[in-house]
Amino acid sequence: MSEIISNRAEILFLYDVRDSNPNGDPLDENKPRIDEETGINIVTDVRLKRTIRDYLHDFKGEEVFIREVRKDDGKLKTKEDRLGDLKIDSPEALLNCIDIRLFGATTAIKKKTITFTGPVQFKIGKSMHRVLLKFIKGTTVMPSKEAKGQGTFTEEYILPYSLINFYGIINENAAKDTKLTDADVSLLLDAIWNGTKNLISRSKAGQMPRLLLKVNYKEKNYHIGDLDSMITLESNLRDEEIRDITEVKLDVTELMSVLSSNKEKIASIDYKADDRLSFVYNGVEKSFAECLIDAGMFINQLAL
């Protein structure tokens, strides 16, 4: 048995999409979400959690509570069926599901309300640059009705490019309530990286994880906060013209100086950085590992 986590951690995760729709707005023609005031692309926290849940269930064989389940006759199962399948008769039994241990849940079993606050929470993700919204029209080869001789037209909105920044916290105190273990957190990191990469649906193909950073604290009850706003994107192109990760550089000077000034409170840093990403620290281009070492961090490259 793996131990319940004992330290706080902050997570920073960057991924990008090309010619796809990272998170459609169901009430706005499934358009990619855009903050109209700033032109920034938005991805909800629940989209990232869905990615994580699907990967943990489909690829890792973990028990996941919140997912679509069908009966043998092809029908989806109800909550009561699911609770029966999983032999869940008490709130504690829900904790057999990894997503409840990670993200918590508010649900009701036999009229009894159960609330677990998730130790792992993510903010809404945001692109690091203004994005371009593109309208694509296409045709299908299959007619919509039998008598028709032609296929129908399709309409969709995509983003030519978006580099998205997610920030999350793992809280060690809330972990006691849901019994979140170190092994669960390893699976979470695996799912963030590989779940994003393996989400090969029509609208998500082309998603690539670029940077995953986990700051492990040794100081009790402490975290820096706002890490996501400490990396800035530099490019010679106008924001809307960016089409590839090689066209941007990430300036990590502020992030590194904040990490460095909190050196005494940080135990170590787990990270994984994509090779195609360029980092700038104090005006000099460096690898991410070099930046972290310069900031005086103990580092551990994640094997994902």
Added chain:
Amino acid sequence: MNKVLVFDVWGEYAHFRKYYTTTSPLSYSIPPRTAVTGFIGAILGLKKEEYLKHFTKKQAFITVGLLNPVKKVRISENLINTKDGYFIPFRKTGHQPRTQIRFEFIKDPKYRLYFYHTDDGLYARTKKLLANHKSIYTPYLGISEHIANFEFIGEMNIQKKILEDFVKVNSVIPEDPANKIEFEANMEYFSETMPIEMDFDRTVVEYRNIMFERNGQRIKAKLKEFWELDNGERILFM
């Protein structure tokens, strides 16, 4: 009461649900007193079943000032349709597997919170945690995806003042017939009815009209009484 803890909280979004909006969740413009008690409870690590008993109006003195203009946006989310007792996405005639909900969020919220507690131990613990930028649970603004950050401004001495003149007030102004507001040009005055205190079973026992200026400007008012801080800020508790 002769001192108060002052700290700023901010995030990218906030959502303080209005109690009467369940399916189209709207947000209060500022955190109601009840939301602030939850926020301080999270910093202190008090369980959600127990924190309310530490924050009755008799024990805890709380108010809020606006530091950023109130901007509201709507973000729609695809939720599981749990009507008819289905918790897992389930499609059949008359039941859609998912339901789309528009959430009203406050964008770029930043508030200054003022806090005093009659329990010296709890007050000292809050001060120590804030000063060291520590929190037991993850603090957030209304709902858990709106993770918040905070900064301790300091512990300030306060004095109760009774003045005949109009003064500018840094905090929101709870409605009181004895108070007079001087309405000025180019200001946007709003008032919202908010929960102030909840019973231990989360039944609201008091609502109050709270007035604020949308851009975070200080409202000029003639008040029955108010509190003045070391740094000249003037506040009224909610």
